[in-house]
Amino acid sequence: SYELTQPPSVSVSPGQTARITCSGDALPKQYAYWYQQKPGQAPVLVIYKDSERPSGIPERFSGSSSGTTVTLTISGVQAEDEADYYCQSADSSGPSVFGGGTKLTVL
Amino acid sequence: QVQLQESGPGLVKPSQTLSLTCTVSGGSISSGGYYWSWIRQHPGKGLEWIGYIYYSGSTYYNPSLKSRVTISVDTSKNQFSLKLSSVTAADTAVYYCARGKGITIFGVVTNWFDPWGQGTLVTVSS
Numbered sequence: 515s516y517e518l519t520q521p522p523s524v525s526v527s528p529g530q531t532a533r534i535t536c537s538g539d540a541l542p543k544q545y546a547y548w549y550q551q552k553p554g555q556a557p558v559l560v561i562y563k564d565s566e567r568p569s570g571i572p573e574r575f576s577g578s579s580s581g582t583t584v585t586l587t588i589s590g591v592q593a594e595d596e597a598d599y600y601c602q603s604a605d606s607s608g609p610s611v612f613g614g615g616t617k618l619t620v621l
Numbered sequence: 622q623v624q625l626q627e628s629g630p631g632l633v634k635p636s637q638t639l640s641l642t643c644t645v646s647g648g649s650i651s652s653g654g655y656y657w658s659w660i661r662q663h664p665g666k667g668l669e670w671i672g673y674i675y676y677s678g679s680t681y682y683n684p685s686l687k688s689r690v691t692i693s694v695d696t697s698k699n700q701f702s703l704k705l706s707s708v709t710a711a712d713t714a715v716y717y718c719a720r721g722k723g724i725t726i727f728g729v730v731t732n733w734f735d736p737w738g739q740g741t742l743v744t745v746s747s
Contacts, residue, residue, distance in 0.1 A: 515685075544726055547733040549668075556717055557668065559735040563724070568735065600668055604731035608683060609656075609723065610670035 516605040518613035525619040532588040534616045536601030546584040547602045596620040623648040625738035639705040643718030656721030657701045661714040715740040
């Protein structure tokens with residue numbers, strides 16, 4: 515089955531830039547999506563189609579794609595950005611696969 | 622804006638069928654182009670897509686759960702439902718419903734989910 519690989523954790527100081535990667539063989543052909551999940555809450559879509567930002571999501575959230583890796587970048591990280599982040603995409607095996615998640619810690 | 626709310630028993634006995642309902646408000650479940658979806662999260666773990674029912678009524682399930690999953694829709698109540706049969710402790714999870722959108726590239730449909738319900742914890746235990 516298809517797998518998306520994320521680092522388990524990323525740490526960054528407030529005001530710095532956080533980059534969370536997601537790797538998958540089908541990513542050159544399929545879009546990736548990113549979700550933010552805070553403790554006890556449902557996930558929230560923060561990036562769709564690799565780099566599009568839904569309305570209401572701060573501009574400091576951005577996405578990019580290069581080959582088999584997509585990256586979620588959070589510029590000027592704030593304490594409120596501390597959360598788990600999940601990438602999601604698809605391949606011929608099904609329309610939705612999630613990465614294992616990355617815990618972002620704001621030091 | 623569209624909101625989703627899960628409801629159903631929080632405790633299910635092993636071997637029984639888990640049944641959950643998602644009520645959609647702020648929009649019609651019959652409106653075109655959406656994939657009404659179920660996703661679960663085991664305690665302390667990542668997200669697992671369960672399946673969807675398309676607005677046309679067609680369904681698609683995660684192959685790993687396909688033999689036990691049924692998703693249906695009741696347009697008169699603006700609800701869609703999940704049934705998962707023969708549950709075990711491994712099915713203990715927070716279950717989310719979500720509105721999915723889709724795009725087809727190179728013949729592959731990709732869904733993304735926005736918004737989500739708040740989630741409901743279902744525990745499988747005797």
